[in-house]
Amino acid sequence: MVWEENHPKDQPAMKDNPYYQNQWGMSIDLNTCTGCNACVVACTSENNVQVVGKEEVSNGRHMYWIRNDRYYVTEGDEGAEDPEMLMQPVMCQHCENAPCESVCPVAATLHSPDGTNQMIYNRCIGTRYCANNCPYKVRRFNFFDWTKTLPTEVQMAQNPEVTVRTRGVMEKCSWCVQRIRQSQQQADNEDRDLRPNEVETACQQACPTDAITFGDLNNPESDVVEEKQNPRRYELMAYLNTKPRLSYLGRVRNTNPRIEEALSSEQDADAVAAADA
């Protein structure tokens, strides 16, 4: 039987897959995130994410692989006019138990040996079931052919390391897989292991407050391992049992009303200081 002989899984190349050595993970510290959106811009230019224009954005066809969710916080009814805004960058969570993977009829999205959720554009037929089943709604579909109509100079500006997607396929954050593979190959050429924190994703690199940490969970020296041990760590919608590789460090808000008052105006701060003295 053709499908029984020499199955790829029995090949030595598969068994000694170097990718198993690294297990990628990410941590985003919401305490330090300022919501500046530099990560969104960096991702857009690194990964050839297409800009679709105002009309199609309002039709719900934008292509951003990473977005900044905004939450508005008020205490009761007070401050409803001017609520506090909290930020949360959301990208593909690279679930170990990914709902998107099991529903694809053609196996176009699967798990890599190094623990990322991969999208195989060539195999995708565009059923959009994965996007429906993604609780984080991070998958983006090419409703039209965005890249074919690009002016030549914009075509030249695309990142040559990243595939340009055609119409009718799904795409999403890959954790800059091109950077991971490039670093792995370089390490291989230099006959060494990857150094901790050697691979940086585009969003991480652009983050001015270092809120995003990416690295190898197998390497105890990686920063991401340390971040993951932080007690503020949580996973987005962990109750769905998706087991994301991306975790967040919860924002700590100082709810002491006197300090908040103190910060709100200098006069009040002076008054509080006087009272304390």
Place this chain on the structure above:
Amino acid sequence: MANTEDDKTLPAEPSRPQEGAGGGHGQLVRGDLSFHDITEMVSRHTEKKAPLAWYIAFAASLSGALLLLALLAYVVWNGIGVWGNNQPVGWGWPIVNFVFWVGIGHAGTLISAILFLFRQHWRTAINRAAEAMTLFAVVCALIWPTFHVGRVWVIYWTLPIPNQMEMWPQFKSPLLWDVFAVSSYFIVSLVFWYVGLVPDLATLRDRAENFWRKRILGFFSLGWTGANRHWRNYEKAYLLLAGLATPLVLSVHSVVSFDFAVSVLPGWHTTIFPPYFVAGAIFSGFAMVVTLMVITREVYGLKNVITIDHLEKMNIIILVTGTIVGFAYITEFFMAWYSGVEYEQYAFINRAFGPYAWAYWIMMTCNLITPQLFWSKKLRRSIPVMFVLSIFVNIGMWFERFVITITSLHRDFLPSSWGYFEPTWVDIGTLVGSFGLFFTLFLLFLRFVPMVAMAEVKGIMPQADPHHYDGGDGRAAGNGHAEGDGEPYIRPAKVASLEQPDTDEGEA
């Protein structure tokens, strides 16, 4: 056709209850018809010129089908974005239409297979047309999952075709189960329908006068002569196919429901879906049969074969399945509350009171409330009432799929990704076009295929009872053939006198 006899007329209107053996209670065919009258009533429509209404309806339907074709080409050329689908509503009207049409395609095989196994003799008058309707509805259904994918030109990757990459489909995906479930349902339904057709095609062949008509029908009737051996094999094959088709009737919509139930989405992720979807499918399928049969029996003068009793029985099934579906709607709400999952609870509150509340209440009104009128015997035997109600049911069932697909998707877990779906003109055009395709196929069926299973109807007539001519006391009154009703077995009837003047009713 050779018409030698002038005095024979067929009663077109339901006439007096028949007296004598088999009359009165349980009388399925009315109007004191002989076997030959049945042949005549059904076959002549494939042999003579179609009524004007047929041509008008066919022109309208064919325009719709061509519209569908043009719009699908437009979608393939430009991309899925010409439909209203967006993020988060990845599945829009195409999937609503798919589930709707698959649902419609349930009644036919249910009538022909399940009712056959349960020895429900009333099925014989409607099973042929209902099965044809099933096949055409499944054809209409298959269009949607095919064309709603982003790259239709590689849709064959969902089929397990051996290839040099050793790349198989992903068998955990409910969409793949769908491919198998719907295609096997279609194939088995088609074979079942065709096997049932063989004796009737042979009848048409024997009546054919044109050389090519004789040859074509001869080819499709597989050399049927009506020999005892043929009947024995035929009955056996029919029974086996009924047994094979029965689980498929239940499985196909269960599998379609898995597309939703297997996901994690609130509003989809629920174990009630398979039975609820099957009940809903039978509900909408029977409603479509009622809609079509009410028109067909009127236009083609088949009121003595497809009687008001048949329609009443279908209306009772609509009442029962509609109530099951309504019960499922309420159970879903109960489970959302009982689960204590806030996403689930929000999904259902959003259904009833959110931006798509109008769709939800259309669904509730058409599916749960209006079919309750069928509790009244008078209303369920009234042609205008059942015609309007059956259309209401299908409106309601389309909205049920709309509610399930679109309102669940448009607001799920993270409010940042909430959205709203609006159909485009292409969405509307393709839906209208799919009705055009459906009616085109159905009208072609009415024109070229015997629309009632003649052989089976004859089998449930009183004359088919071996003791019919005995007078009930075992003494044979005739030679066992059609002597009893004074009609030789083969004698052509006068066709002109069978014509129906009532061709003014539109079909599509």
